[in-house]
Structure formats: C-alpha cells, structure tokens
Amino acid sequence: MGHNLKYDYVVLARLGVMPSPLSFDTMLAEWLCDPSSRNLGLKSLAWARLDVEMTTIQELIGSGRNQLSMAEVPIAQVAPYAVADAQICLSLMPILKDELQSKNQLGLFDELEMPLVSVLAQMEIAGVRLDTGFLKELSRELERRLAEIEKEIFKQVGHSFNINSTQQLAAVLFDELGLKPPGGARRTSSGHYSTAADVLEELRELNPVVDRILEQRELAKLKSTYTDALPQQVNPDTQRVHTSYSQTGSVTGRLASSDPNLQNIPIRTDLGRQIRRAFIAAPGHVLLSVDYSQIELRIVAHTANDKAMIQAFKQDQDIHATTAAAVFGVPADVVSPEMRRRAKAVNFGLIYGMSPFGLTRTTDLTLAEAQNFVDAYFERFPGVRNYLEEIRRVAAQQGYVETLLGRRRYFPLLDPGATAVSAVARARAEREAINSPIQGTAADIIKLAMLHLPDELTRSGLAARMLLQVHDELVLECPVKELKPTSALVQRVMRDAFKLKVPLKTDAKSGADWAVMEPVA
DNA sequence: GCCGGTAGCCAC
DNA sequence: AAACGTGGCTACCGGC
Known part of the structure; x- marks a missing residue:
C-alpha cells in the first residue's frame, strides 16, 4: 500500500487489517444517531483507569496544517494512545451494540455499514486518474x-x-x-x-x-x-487522486467526500464541465457512469404509496410531464415546456419539504399561483399529501424518522414538550424530517448496490472497479472490451439493489473522460 | 501564522 | 424575517 496515502490507519481498519475495536471506533461512536454523554463519560473513565500518562490524539498529531499522520509520530508516543483507544472501544462495543439491537439497527450496522467499509477503502485506494x-x-x-x-x-x-x-x-x-x-x-x-x-x-x-x-x-x-x-491532490506514487469517503459525515446516511471532494465536480455550465475532461480512464479503459433516474421521487411514490405516482413510474412515463398534465388537468401530449418546467420545480421542491412561498423563489409563479399549484398537486397525489402529514406527525410524536433500512434521525425540536422553539426553527426541522427519509433511503439503496457490485463483477469475471460515488451515481473504470457486459451488470445490480413498489431505473454512459460521455446500451 | 466565523458557490 | 434538503472548499477577515 502506498505509504503516502492519507489516513493509512483508517484504510487499514477498513480493510480489516487492524483489530476490530479500532474500526469500530472510527465509525460506531459517531454513527449512532444520538451520541450520548455516557459515551464520552465512559471514555474519560476508561482513560483515567489506565496507568499511563495519557495524551489526547490532538496533542500527539497536532491540528490544522501542522497535523501529522499517525505514522509520523514515534511508536513510543503513539502506543499508550493506541492501547487506550483499543481498550476503550472494546469496552464500549457491547454497550453500543446493545443500543443498536434495541433500535433494530444491528442489521443495518453489521450487514451494510461495516461491510461497506472495505468497499469504500478499495475505492479510495483505487483513486482516479487526472490529466x-x-x-x-x-x-x-x-x-x-x-x-x-x-x-x-x-x-x-x-x-x-x-x-x-x-x-x-x-x-x-x-x-x-x-x-x-x-x-x-x-x-x-x-x-x-x-x-x-x-x-x-x-x-x-x-x-x-x-x-x-x-x-x-x-x-x-x-x-x-x-x-x-x-x-x-495527485498522489505521486499512484499518479491518481484518492478521495476520502466519510460514512459518518452526513445526518441522512449519505456519504461525504473530502480531500478532495469529488462529489461536487462541476457539470452545470459548459465551462465548468470542462473540469471533468481532466478525469480520465487508464489506458485501455473507459469511465463508466451509471446513475439512478429519479430515485428520490420513486422513493416518495413507494413510501407514500401514492397510486397515481406509482402508476406513472410503472409505465415509465416522463414524471415531470405527467405531473404537469395532472396538475393542469390537460392530456399529456399538450403539456408545454413551461408547464413541465413548473411541474419539475414542484416535484423537486417536494423532496425538500417546500412551501408555496419556496416555489415562488424557483419559479416565476406568484404566491397565489404557487398556492393553487400546490393545492392542485396534492389533489392529484393525495398519497403524497398524507405522507407529508404523516411524517410531520411521526417526527413529533416518535421523536425521530427512519429510512427504509431503519436509519434514524432525531428531532428533539419537534417534541411537543420542547420549549422556546421559534416557528422558523420548527418549520426548518419539519422540512428536514420530510427530506431525511427520502434522501436517506436513496443512500441506503445505492450503498446496497455498492456492497454487492464487487462480488458480482468478480463472479462474472469482469475487471472493472468502482472509483467514485456521487449520491445517485457510480463511476467505474472498465476495460474497453468489457464495456457492454459491465454496463449491463452494473445496471442490473443497481436496479435490483432493493425492490420497491416502482421499478428502479438507471442510465449508463461511458467515455474516455468524465465530460464526453456517450450513452451505453 | 493559526484559528474560527462568514459569504459564497460547486455538486446531488 | 424567512421562506427548499444534504454536503465540502475557497477567500476574506478579525482576533489572538
């Protein structure tokens, strides 16, 4: 392994080379949705019990630009910290596992997040070639x-x-x-x-x-x-860029990418898109990008169990055009681009817990028009309306909302007993409560696909490897000669990652770089 | 020079 | 007044 790769010890932990308590530590304590004070308390207690002069990790490795990698600190200095860390994590493990058990999250942790650790490590180590x-x-x-x-x-x-x-x-x-x-x-x-x-x-x-x-x-x-x-950011040993993925960096279950962040490479403007020309495949290879089509709206249709929306997706209709036709009360074939654009804004806003006012900011509708529009929308998609109400109720009553796989986000602010909560703060929390299960379920699904993909590729004797994940998209490096079967396999794995009431749809594109991508069958 | 907050903006 | 979710990075700026 390249000794210059960042976060060597984390990568080792992710590959299972390090003892499990450490990999446990890198994730679990942070990953629990409600890191309790008991957690911190136990850690200080355990440290105090050790008969060595302890230092904190910050004292050892420094902070900010002066931060050292663990490998640069003399063994003698690191050892007490490492011992304490392992010791503490070991004693934390049963307590936190019990907590997971009581929340019915043991499966999510043991069967998805922990196995995903090595998948992510492989992607980080693979890196991506940069011109x-x-x-x-x-x-x-x-x-x-x-x-x-x-x-x-x-x-x-x-x-x-x-x-x-x-x-x-x-x-x-x-x-x-x-x-x-x-x-x-x-x-x-x-x-x-x-x-x-x-x-x-x-x-x-x-x-x-x-x-x-x-x-x-x-x-x-x-x-x-x-x-x-x-x-x-190009690693001199590998000549490639190695991002770091965080499994604990978002509140919804999404991954986060840093050093560098490869999840926000420009695409919207022509000039910005040029940046993507620098992301290139190795000789004899192409980049294969497969993304989910409308995965969040499909999740809404599934979770809300909205008949009209489910039917639209089952028939593989243009969802924004269908929405426009429904809301404007016209046949689908007379939907104008302007009508479709407005419907798209509403569909988009829906996932974010939008209000009629919010709609006036992204469209040219007046407040009254936007209100009418939203009313018509809910009239046509009553399941969606019920679902939004249900989410608000559950978040307040139960204190948290859940994704498909049981990932939780807590909303203490929405507790009926919470004091001094402004209307603004409450409205914000409600929007977060609406968005979280949608965004988080999409994260669950793509993580399932990522977990299965390496095995499926191996089983089929295909040499492609996953390089990047961008929330609803996977980017692989694929031998030119294996493009077709690889594309078919990746799409199958992604579509079959989880069976919803509506089909999951994917689009595949490939090219020598990340900008000029041509559709793949 | 380091640090943290702020403003702004890139992605999905 | 604010008003649409999730992230990370860069530059500026004031404090130390």
Whole structure:
C-alpha cells in the first residue's frame, strides 16, 4: 500500500487489517444517531483507569496544517494512545451494540455499514486518474480571462479593489455606484448587504459591471477550487487522486467526500464541465457512469404509496410531464415546456419539504399561483399529501424518522414538550424530517448496490472497479472490451439493489473522460 | 501564522 | 424575517 496515502490507519481498519475495536471506533461512536454523554463519560473513565500518562490524539498529531499522520509520530508516543483507544472501544462495543439491537439497527450496522467499509477503502485506494497537464492549461486560460475581466471591472468602477472581498464589493456596488439592493435591501446574517449571485442577477440591467462580476465569480471559483487545487491532490506514487469517503459525515446516511471532494465536480455550465475532461480512464479503459433516474421521487411514490405516482413510474412515463398534465388537468401530449418546467420545480421542491412561498423563489409563479399549484398537486397525489402529514406527525410524536433500512434521525425540536422553539426553527426541522427519509433511503439503496457490485463483477469475471460515488451515481473504470457486459451488470445490480413498489431505473454512459460521455446500451 | 466565523458557490 | 434538503472548499477577515 502506498505509504503516502492519507489516513493509512483508517484504510487499514477498513480493510480489516487492524483489530476490530479500532474500526469500530472510527465509525460506531459517531454513527449512532444520538451520541450520548455516557459515551464520552465512559471514555474519560476508561482513560483515567489506565496507568499511563495519557495524551489526547490532538496533542500527539497536532491540528490544522501542522497535523501529522499517525505514522509520523514515534511508536513510543503513539502506543499508550493506541492501547487506550483499543481498550476503550472494546469496552464500549457491547454497550453500543446493545443500543443498536434495541433500535433494530444491528442489521443495518453489521450487514451494510461495516461491510461497506472495505468497499469504500478499495475505492479510495483505487483513486482516479487526472490529466494535470490539461488542468494546468485550463488554469492558465482562466487566469488570462480573469485578468481581462478584472481590468474591465476596475475601469468601469474607476479604481481597483479586491473583487473577492464581499465587503469591498458591496461598498463599490451599493455606496459608490449607488445601486439599490433589491428585494427590500437583503442583508446577510451579519448585517451586510448581500452580493450573492441571485442578488446580482437582479442588478445586471442597472449597470454593465454586474455581469462582469458574475463572470469573474464563475471563473475564480473554477480556478481556485478545481483547476488549481486538484493537481496538488495527485498522489505521486499512484499518479491518481484518492478521495476520502466519510460514512459518518452526513445526518441522512449519505456519504461525504473530502480531500478532495469529488462529489461536487462541476457539470452545470459548459465551462465548468470542462473540469471533468481532466478525469480520465487508464489506458485501455473507459469511465463508466451509471446513475439512478429519479430515485428520490420513486422513493416518495413507494413510501407514500401514492397510486397515481406509482402508476406513472410503472409505465415509465416522463414524471415531470405527467405531473404537469395532472396538475393542469390537460392530456399529456399538450403539456408545454413551461408547464413541465413548473411541474419539475414542484416535484423537486417536494423532496425538500417546500412551501408555496419556496416555489415562488424557483419559479416565476406568484404566491397565489404557487398556492393553487400546490393545492392542485396534492389533489392529484393525495398519497403524497398524507405522507407529508404523516411524517410531520411521526417526527413529533416518535421523536425521530427512519429510512427504509431503519436509519434514524432525531428531532428533539419537534417534541411537543420542547420549549422556546421559534416557528422558523420548527418549520426548518419539519422540512428536514420530510427530506431525511427520502434522501436517506436513496443512500441506503445505492450503498446496497455498492456492497454487492464487487462480488458480482468478480463472479462474472469482469475487471472493472468502482472509483467514485456521487449520491445517485457510480463511476467505474472498465476495460474497453468489457464495456457492454459491465454496463449491463452494473445496471442490473443497481436496479435490483432493493425492490420497491416502482421499478428502479438507471442510465449508463461511458467515455474516455468524465465530460464526453456517450450513452451505453 | 493559526484559528474560527462568514459569504459564497460547486455538486446531488 | 424567512421562506427548499444534504454536503465540502475557497477567500476574506478579525482576533489572538
């Protein structure tokens, strides 16, 4: 194993090389939805019992940029910590296992999350090949365009300033140029005028400099976050980028990716999408990307048991068009693009616990129109309406909501006995309670697929390996000659990961890089 | 120089 | 006033 790979000890634990208490520690204590104070208390007690001078992990390895890897700390110093850690985790194990048992989560833990640890380790170790030369050239191109844009901005404003400073930018726009902050002077939480993109959008008619600033923002973001940062993350031993996946980093059960985050590589704009050209397959290979189509809405249809929505998915209809037809009360073949766009916004908002007001922010509907729209929506999908009400009730009464596999999220704020809870905080918690089982169930399902996929590939004698997971998408590196059967197998495994009341649908694409992907049968 | 908070923005 | 969920990264900025 490359000794320069990050988090060596975590990777070892994930591969089962390290004793189980440590791998247990890296996950379980954090993973339990309600890490109790008893947990911390037990740990301090156990530490105090040890007849060695203990230090904390932070004292050993430092923090921030000075942080060492465990391998860089002398054995003699690490040993007491390691002993204590193992000892403590060992004694914690039965207690936390009991807790899992009582929550009916032992299966989720033992049969999904723990086995997934080594799957994720394999993906991290595999890494993904990066065309650094291409990124560096793209960076120089962005640099040139940024220099030009900045020159124009300074000329139009009359002096230079730091465009990246929101404070300086606000002073230029709202004080010097006298632009009027729209929407009744929206301010940030600290009381300054906001210069966020949606605010600037409303100002672009008033002064040509605003468009230039939006352009500067886009380019500066791509340069600093992607074209400049990614090449620095290439491992010199493997010549590839090795992300880290966290199984405990989200409240819903999603994975999180960091160092670098490969779950937020641009795709929306043409320029941003160019970044993906740098993610390339090894010689003789292609990248194969398979994603779930509308998995969250399918989960809503299943969980809400909504007849109309289930039927739409069973017939493989265009769900947004079907929704539009239902809400506008017209036949499917006369749905206009505009009607479909609005229906899509509602379907999208549904998963986020949206309100009619929220809808006015993502569409051009007035509040009254949005209210009518939502009413019509629930009229046509009564199962969905009941489901949303049920979720709110359960979250408050039971104190938590659950995913398909029993993953929990607690909502103490919604307890009827909770005191001093603002309406804003309550509404937010309700939206979180609505979204969590949907987003979390999607995470459950793709994790099941990821767990089965390596075995299925082996069984079929296919050499492809999983490299990346992006919430509803798996990216594999696949020998060119095995593309067709691999695509078929991956799609089968993903579709069959869990049987819902509606079919799961997947789309497969492949290409030499992550930008130019052609559909695969 | 380190650290944490803030603003902004990339993805699903 | 805010108003649509989940993350991570970068730059700025003020405090130490």
